[in-house]
Amino acid sequence: MKSRTRVVVIGGGIAGCSTLYHLTQEGWTDVVLVERDELTSGTTWHSAAQVTNFGMNQTMVGLKTHSIRLYKELAEDPDYPINYHHGDGGIRLANTQAQMQGYHHFTSMARGMDVHFEVIDAQECARRHPLISTENLIGGLWDPLDGDIDPAQLCQALARRARKAGAEVYRHTPVTNLTQHSDDTWTVHTERGDIDCDIVVNACGYRVNEVGAMMGVHHPVASMEHQYFLTEEIPAIRDAGHRMPLLRCPISDYYCRQEKNGLLLGFYEQDCKTWGMDGIDPNFVNALCPDDLDRVTDVLEGAFARMPALLDVGVHTVVNGPITYTIDGAPLVGPIPGKRNAFCIIGLRAGLGEGGGHGWLLAQQIVHGEACYDTWCLDPRRFAGHANTELTALKAIEDYQNEFRFHFPHEHRPAGRPAKTTPLTPVLAAEGAEFTVVNGWERVEYIKPTPDFSPTLSFDFDGTFDVIAAEVANVQTGVGLAEVNGFNRIEITGADRHAFLDRMFCGTVARRDGRVGLGYLLNHHGMVKAEATVANLPASDRGPARIWYGSAAASELHDMDWLTQHLQADEDVQLRSLTNNQTILILAGPRARDVLSDCARGDWSAAAFPWLSLRECFVGIAPATVMGVSFSGELAYEIHVPNASLYAAYLALRQAGAAHGLKLFGARAVESMRMEKSFLHWKADLITEFDPFETGLDRFVTLDKGDFIGRDALRKRLTDGPRKKLVVLQVQSAQRPAHPGASLMRGGQVVGTITSGDWGHRTGLNLAHGFVVPDLAHIAAEMELDSCGQCLRATVIPPSPYDPEFARMKA
Numbered sequence: 001m002k003s004r005t006r007v008v009v010i011g012g013g014i015a016g017c018s019t020l021y022h023l024t025q026e027g028w029t030d031v032v033l034v035e036r037d038e039l040t041s042g043t044t045w046h047s048a049a050q051v052t053n054f055g056m057n058q059t060m061v062g063l064k065t066h067s068i069r070l071y072k073e074l075a076e077d078p079d080y081p082i083n084y085h086h087g088d089g090g091i092r093l094a095n096t097q098a099q100m101q102g103y104h105h106f107t108s109m110a111r112g113m114d115v116h117f118e119v120i121d122a123q124e125c126a127r128r129h130p131l132i133s134t135e136n137l138i139g140g141l142w143d144p145l146d147g148d149i150d151p152a153q154l155c156q157a158l159a160r161r162a163r164k165a166g167a168e169v170y171r172h173t174p175v176t177n178l179t180q181h182s183d184d185t186w187t188v189h190t191e192r193g194d195i196d197c198d199i200v201v202n203a204c205g206y207r208v209n210e211v212g213a214m215m216g217v218h219h220p221v222a223s224m225e226h227q228y229f230l231t232e233e234i235p236a237i238r239d240a241g242h243r244m245p246l247l248r249c250p251i252s253d254y255y256c257r258q259e260k261n262g263l264l265l266g267f268y269e270q271d272c273k274t275w276g277m278d279g280i281d282p283n284f285v286n287a288l289c290p291d292d293l294d295r296v297t298d299v300l301e302g303a304f305a306r307m308p309a310l311l312d313v314g315v316h317t318v319v320n321g322p323i324t325y326t327i328d329g330a331p332l333v334g335p336i337p338g339k340r341n342a343f344c345i346i347g348l349r350a351g352l353g354e355g356g357g358h359g360w361l362l363a364q365q366i367v368h369g370e371a372c373y374d375t376w377c378l379d380p381r382r383f384a385g386h387a388n389t390e391l392t393a394l395k396a397i398e399d400y401q402n403e404f405r406f407h408f409p410h411e412h413r414p415a416g417r418p419a420k421t422t423p424l425t426p427v428l429a430a431e432g433a434e435f436t437v438v439n440g441w442e443r444v445e446y447i448k449p450t451p452d453f454s455p456t457l458s459f460d461f462d463g464t465f466d467v468i469a470a471e472v473a474n475v476q477t478g479v480g481l482a483e484v485n486g487f488n489r490i491e492i493t494g495a496d497r498h499a500f501l502d503r504m505f506c507g508t509v510a511r512r513d514g515r516v517g518l519g520y521l522l523n524h525h526g527m528v529k530a531e532a533t534v535a536n537l538p539a540s541d542r543g544p545a546r547i548w549y550g551s552a553a554a555s556e557l558h559d560m561d562w563l564t565q566h567l568q569a570d571e572d573v574q575l576r577s578l579t580n581n582q583t584i585l586i587l588a589g590p591r592a593r594d595v596l597s598d599c600a601r602g603d604w605s606a607a608a609f610p611w612l613s614l615r616e617c618f619v620g621i622a623p624a625t626v627m628g629v630s631f632s633g634e635l636a637y638e639i640h641v642p643n644a645s646l647y648a649a650y651l652a653l654r655q656a657g658a659a660h661g662l663k664l665f666g667a668r669a670v671e672s673m674r675m676e677k678s679f680l681h682w683k684a685d686l687i688t689e690f691d692p693f694e695t696g697l698d699r700f701v702t703l704d705k706g707d708f709i710g711r712d713a714l715r716k717r718l719t720d721g722p723r724k725k726l727v728v729l730q731v732q733s734a735q736r737p738a739h740p741g742a743s744l745m746r747g748g749q750v751v752g753t754i755t756s757g758d759w760g761h762r763t764g765l766n767l768a769h770g771f772v773v774p775d776l777a778h779i780a781a782e783m784e785l786d787s788c789g790q791c792l793r794a795t796v797i798p799p800s801p802y803d804p805e806f807a808r809m810k811a
């Protein structure tokens, strides 16, 4: 066994084997994998191993496409072929029009990744899968590349190729501890000796938190028991002359694929069970949980009704094994929060289908710092500290119960809520607030017109349309108040704070006390990494001169990690998170100044407190820091208040606001208004796949200001020219917004992808942002939006269709 290597991958299931193989593909061959038992002896060996191309966003579709291509190549290896039923095809069933509409959207989204799904009717489903009845069936989504693979052969093939490239695999080598040294390197302690390395990767499946504990972290991953059974031979399958397509059923929560001349049926029962919550027997190796088919009778009935042939056939094997779920159902693939040189590839609930792609994207992140796709949907830093064991278990159960039921736009499921609240949450709930969830925070979405208001989930504009319109109208003509909780805030102190941020931001950083600025951070490839406001607080009785770095709530761990990693040892800079201590109240609208003047001392005129100013003051008796910034495009103030004083500040604002007609508004109204101002959203419009010029952020880049992260790469990118450009689009439809991921078409070709969309209530326009090919990135360029199966005209319009002079917010 080596005593020193570059990377140690811990765990020899599909996650570990794929990572090891892809590291060698990226050119790192001094790498090893350690496995406590035999390869695949965790969950992988007994997997149903279906390999679908279906995904909920383009990153997921792209990584699954990679798996499929790779598995096909491995299967066709002339020396070591493996069993892969590639391209049997698969159907996701639907019995509601809303599901069908969703399938149309996912088809449009996948087309942008050169993946071609088909939405078919019930008769066509039955023609392609002769065993199913069309009772209570409208149709389905056809994935032509669906199939299944032999999981053990797959892992052996990946390990074999990795070994051939120089990697080493140590079986029967349990990792017993991990030590990180002051230079951020690691020692991996195993039962067979120590291995020093630069980087460790946790790929330990359901034992993820045993290894997590060795490095002092808890991962939001829980295991569920999951069962399938295999039937005896079914004559209709034996005689069909072709393999049966795969089935996935969101109506009765089962999947089904052909196994020999019978079927394999797997179930997602409502009466489901977590596993291993109180620790896992160390001898649970190549093992299964006891059969418990009684638990799945509810879903069994649905499967039997759909495939009556099942009634005449016996069950010959039952498999019940642990399967991992994360707090939002998607895996955790990337850097481990708060750690250096540590990565994970965990929480895989469809690891056979996805594992090839996940290992590919992880290896790119390890070797190059970033992957070819934006991997935020997989990033382990997308949850903050609230993602504890109990909450994870509740969300795992909910996800398991809804396995094949995709989330509709604006859908926020109820399990584990509320997780994070402020003193205002119950107050706003009593005012009729409907809440959405942002990084665990309960954030007001809108104020319900009646207590029982409950619009039907849909891809179309729904019953909230008029409610949002009224909130926007109030902000436009009067004054509105909204709470923005969980906004990420890092206090930066020290004499070198500006020099530090100068290195981090690609543009000029606001430095003057009492001033606020907006800026962008790039990664080392010159791509957009983060967006933040920089607020310069003067020295006062509240603290020394300092900066508040403010960014999206979801970015809490991501931005802290990025900033911390780039601190230099000799720099006088300190970072401290204030995210959980402070909340923002937004006061917006032409009468906002009147309200503020009535409850906070001082001169709030435009001359005394112009746009982008900052002032420490009191709102009523609550200490507050007021910033003159606006995301709505109206005159607006962000009032930052410590949580202990939040209710006091709220009462003062409501009291002062009463004379000015102040009303509450929520995040949906903000979303509509920011679209009308063409303000961009992090991880919707701002992604690591594009540089700031492609994203239209030219005015935030100062290439000649001195060195900053990403500068050299950006200069080089400039000479290559843009691959796509972000544009503002007007969509000709009053029925439905443009949904993120939908394809923009011209002459039958995909020419772009939507990143955000919403109705602009002040302009009466259906607005969208999207990245399009450079030829179409000009005003008045025409294209079609493939919107849930309908072709809608989309035209490029100038940015900021509402108040293009920005006069209202500077008034």
Ligand SMILES: Cc1cc2nc3c(=O)[nH]c(=O)nc-3n(C[C@H](O)[C@H](O)[C@H](O)COP(=O)(O)OP(=O)(O)OC[C@H]3O[C@@H](n4cnc5c(N)ncnc54)[C@H](O)[C@@H]3O)c2cc1C
Pocket (backbone or CB within 6 Å): 010, 011, 012, 013, 014, 015, 016, 034, 035, 036, 037, 038, 039, 040, 041, 042, 043, 044, 045, 046, 047, 048, 049, 050, 051, 173, 174, 175, 176, 203, 204, 205, 206, 207, 210, 211, 226, 227, 228, 266, 319, 320, 321, 322, 323, 324, 345, 346, 347, 348, 349, 350, 351, 352, 353, 354
């Ligand atoms: C019944 C069932 C059906 C499924 N069907 C499908 C399907 O159809 N399609 C699909 O895509 N997915 C399916 N899955 C899910 C899929 O099998 C998993 O996502 C995948 O196998 C997880 O792989 P992994 O490598 O993350 O974990 P594992 O396979 O569990 O591998 C983790 C490895 O880490 C090792 N390890 C743990 N601790 C240590 C340590 N301290 N030191 C060294 N090594 C350690 C373990 O021994 C193990 O080999 C199914 C799962 C189940 C239970």
